[in-house]
Amino acid sequence: xxxxxxxxxxxxxxxxxxxxxxxxxxxxxxxxxxxxxxxxxxxxxxxxxxxxxxxxxxxxxxxxxxxxxxxxxxxxxxxxxxxxxxxxxxxxxxxxxxxxxxxxxxxxxxxxxxxxxxxxxxxxxxxxxxxxxxxxxxxxxxxxxxxxxxxxxxxxxxxxxxxxxxxxxxxxxxxxxxxxxxxxxxxxxxxxxxxxxxxxxxxxxxxxxxxxxxxxxxxxxxxxxxxxxxxxxxxxxxxxxxxxxxxxxxxxxxxxxxxxxxxxxxxxxxxxxx
Numbered sequence: 001x002x003x004x005x006x007x008x009x010x011x012x013x014x015x016x017x018x019x020x021x022x023x024x025x026x027x028x029x030x031x032x033x034x035x036x037x038x039x040x041x042x043x044x045x046x047x048x049x050x051x052x053x054x055x056x057x058x059x060x061x062x063x064x065x066x067x068x069x070x071x072x073x074x075x076x077x078x079x080x081x082x083x084x085x086x087x088x089x090x091x092x093x094x095x096x097x098x099x100x101x102x103x104x105x106x107x108x109x110x111x112x113x114x115x116x117x118x119x120x121x122x123x124x125x126x127x128x129x130x131x132x133x134x135x136x137x138x139x140x141x142x143x144x145x146x147x148x149x150x151x152x153x154x155x156x157x158x159x160x161x162x163x164x165x166x167x168x169x170x171x172x173x174x175x176x177x178x179x180x181x182x183x184x185x186x187x188x189x190x191x192x193x194x195x196x197x198x199x200x201x202x203x204x205x206x207x208x209x210x211x212x213x214x215x216x217x218x219x220x221x222x223x224x225x226x227x228x229x230x231x232x233x234x235x236x237x238x239x240x241x242x243x244x245x246x247x248x249x250x251x252x253x254x255x256x257x258x259x260x261x262x263x264x265x266x267x268x269x270x271x272x273x274x
Contacts, residue, residue, distance in 0.1 A: 015253035016207050017168070017226035019149075020240060021069055021118065023047045023055045026231030032058055034240035036256040037065040037226070039116045039149075042101040044071035044093070045079025052104050060110045065256030067149065070097035071118035079119035080186070087134040090121075094138035102142060113258045114147030115139045116170070117156070126154035136160045147257045152181065152222050166260050171206045171224035173199040173243055174233045179214040181222060190215035194234050196242035203227050203243045207252050226257060 019037035022028045024046045032038060040055050041047035059066050071079035073093060085093070094117070102112045117125055117135060124131040136159035139146050148160035152169040160167040174193045176184035184191040193199050202212055210223045229240045247254050 013251070013253065014207050015255050016203075016224070016247065017065075017257050018203075018229070018240070018244060018247070018254050019067070019116070019170075019226055020229045020236070021231045022059075023051045023069070024231050027237050028055050028231065029058055030237035031229070031231060031240050032062045032064050034237070034244040035064060035229070036254050037067055037113065039067045039069035039118075040101055041069050041071070041118065042097040044073050044097055044121075045075055045077075045118055049100075049104065052101055053108065056101075056105055056108050056110060060108055065113040065258050066101075066105055066110060067114040067116050067147075067257075068098040068101045068112060069116055069118045070094045071121050074120075077120075079121065082120040082124055087130045090131055090134040091138045091141075094121075094135050095141055098139060098142045098146075111258075112143070112146065113256060114149055114168070114260075115142075116149035122150065125156040125159075126151050129155050129159070132156040132159040136163050136165065140165060147260050149226060149257070152224060166257075166262065168225040168257050168260060168262065169223060170226045170228055171202075171212065171222055172228050172230075173202045173206070174229050174236070174239055176215045177212055177220050177222075179216055179218045179220060181220050184215055192233060194239075196235065196239045199229070199239045200242045200246035204246055204250055204252075207247070208250065225260070225262065 017037050018035045020031045020035050022038040023041040038059050072083040105112045125135045132155040140163045147166045149168050149170050150156040157167040176190035206224050211219050211221045214220050
């Protein structure tokens, strides 16, 4: 560790959520040893009542916060292709999925913390004001206490703020970035980061330096409140474990978004600093 980083940490404490997408057929139990939050597939791209209840019980036993992971109803493409659906249909779809998981969490005597859309819905809500508003309205109608999660600069974060929802910006430690801050498309070279050490370096950079490195080598500024490991990334449990270890070694607090209230827009201090 370089001396400037050591001195920087003496004066500041940082915190970040570490989440993964669960209920999708991956090793949920192994991933929960490292994370603070699980986003549970709730019937769109994956998941049903049995799988949701199973993952909810695992999370509650491990003290891991629970978020809903709604998507387009498109299991054939794992929710990763955009579906032509009017805003009213998107709102109804998201509300139905979030409520389904919320009800199971309540039955298991837990509490739903937030909502993070999946796949194509995640990206559509980030770029389309109409989709973003539909998703935000659905979340707001289920509970005004839920945290809405999306990428930095996403229209979904703006739509959530407009309704008074708490919002959190997300960075991905197992995905490659383009120079404009977008993710490298799946299937393209550099789309996945499968090396745990590389993912850990990315995590530390995102939290401590508020930036990552694009596949062309350019630095990309990104301020995030939560970090994601995809459950279906090869070697996901090892990636999550190494990321967690790197965050702890850097004295970064790993905590969920439960009760999250970000700093006001324009504040000088990054929201990840505590």
